[in-house]
Amino acid sequence: MHKKKIMFTGGGSAGHVTVNLALIPRFVEEGWSVDYIGSEAGIERQLIAPLQEVKYYGIATGKLRRYLDWQNVKDPFKVVKGAFQAYRIIRKEKPDVLFSKGGFVSVPVVLGAKLNRVPVLIHESDLTPGLANRIAIPLATGVCTTFSETEQYLPAGKARYVGAVIREQLKQGNASRGRSFCSFSSSKPVLLIMGGSLGARKINQAVRSALGRLTERFQIVHLCGKGQVEPSLESPYYRQYEYINEELPDVLAMADVVISRAGSNSIFEFLYLRKPMLLIPLTKEQSRGDQLLNARAFQQAGYSDVLFEEQMTAETLASSVEALYASRDKYVERMEQDERKDTLSVLFQMIKNTAKPSRK
Structure with a gap:
């Protein structure tokens, strides 16, 4: 045969x-x-x-x-x-x-x-x-x-x-393992920042400018892309990596809210895992506009909030994340209405x- x-x-x-x-x-x-x-x-x-x-x-x-x-x-x-x-x-x-x-x-x-x-x-x-x-x-x-x-x-x-196709390994994440990997406690919520496979320099800059304010409220895992780790930034509440592979399911499991670009695969994975999102889509100058459409669809469905890159500063980023976290239960409730297929x-x-x- x-x-x-x-x-x-x-x-x-x-x-x-x-x-x-x-x-x-x-x-x-x-x-x-x-x-x-x-x-x-x-x-x-x-x-x-x-x-x-x-x-x-x-x-x-x-x-x-x-x-x-x-x-x-x-x-x-x-x-x-x-x-x-x-x-x-x-x-x-x-x-x-x-x-x-x-x-x-x-x-x-x-x-x-x-x-x-x-x-x-x-x-x-x-x-x-x-x-x-x-x-x-x-x-x-x-x-x-x-x-x-x-x-x-x-x-x-x-x-x-x-x-949406969801990678099987993402369904096996364990929050306790994620906190152990990052040396985080369970006393503060976790903010996960993902800029895509190559990172996102502008997001990285805004996050680091707002780091003092953000770490007052959150423990932060920052996936910043190849060559974009900043060694001078040290804090028990801030962990930065170029990327994470094997430990990603555990890191996602422990995250309370997520900042991300609006690539389709990623945002549907966050939806499946019921993770409230602040989406920062690529601009039309950087792409064909697909991420803007993805972000708008998710915002209209009540799964995410959106911060346009043109409006992103350290202040608007921190304020948007704080508002997202304050309303996280509302976002999770809307996500629960999406059938997991x-x-x-x-x-x-x-x-x-x-x-x-x-x-x-």
Whole structure:
């Protein structure tokens, strides 16, 4: 009997890998062969590297920009090269299905799969599709969405609303272990600050400017991004890390409130864990505006408050967090009305149904 094979793609940021990381163990446990195509040196390569069961292929990539940049002259050639590389890899490996999480690396991979007649299932986390997914969607069999509203932005018949995928390990967090990891007591509430996989310099600056006021009220865990730890700041109520991996479920479990960017994967995880959020979305100058839409949707649902980066100062940040904490019960009550679904199992079955029929 032919051993089933799945190929994953997605990268450029941790958010374009998270869902893949949640799905891969399911396929490994069921005996599938698992391959991954990503960029040659992107964050996806680092995140997939610890998974010994997964064979990783790096290809040339070019970023899809909406602004003028001299790299725009060279990058189309990288995309073409990546498409040829992906085509050859897929032709050789013959996967039964490709699952794409998006990001600029996914476009040549989806094209390579289409040319090899491999069915493609795309996952779109944000309320509106990103540029890479908009290019790839016409080549796909179907598109799974996190927001039900996303269907209106997709071709008729392709949208499949599944909800948010939550990593299984996040459900196993223990608050006592989190306090032990950070050397925190149970006498003060915990504020968790996450700026995304690469950190957020402006958020970091505002937090540190407001640190004296914030530590009067909170114990703080600050995930500040690579190279952005400030060693001179020492306090028993302030712990800073570039990132946290294994201990993240425990740190999330002990957090009372969260400051975060408004990336879809993260905010739905906070929703699942019932963590009141102060969202600081990327501006339109920094992104295509997807985080602004995500933040507005969560604010309207009563799951979060929003502080726009243009309005962020040490004073407004501290005041917003204090107001969020004072009203935390109201936010948790609204979150409790959101049904916790086993989206991971639904998506897992959907991918299997999309795959080519078994060959003998």
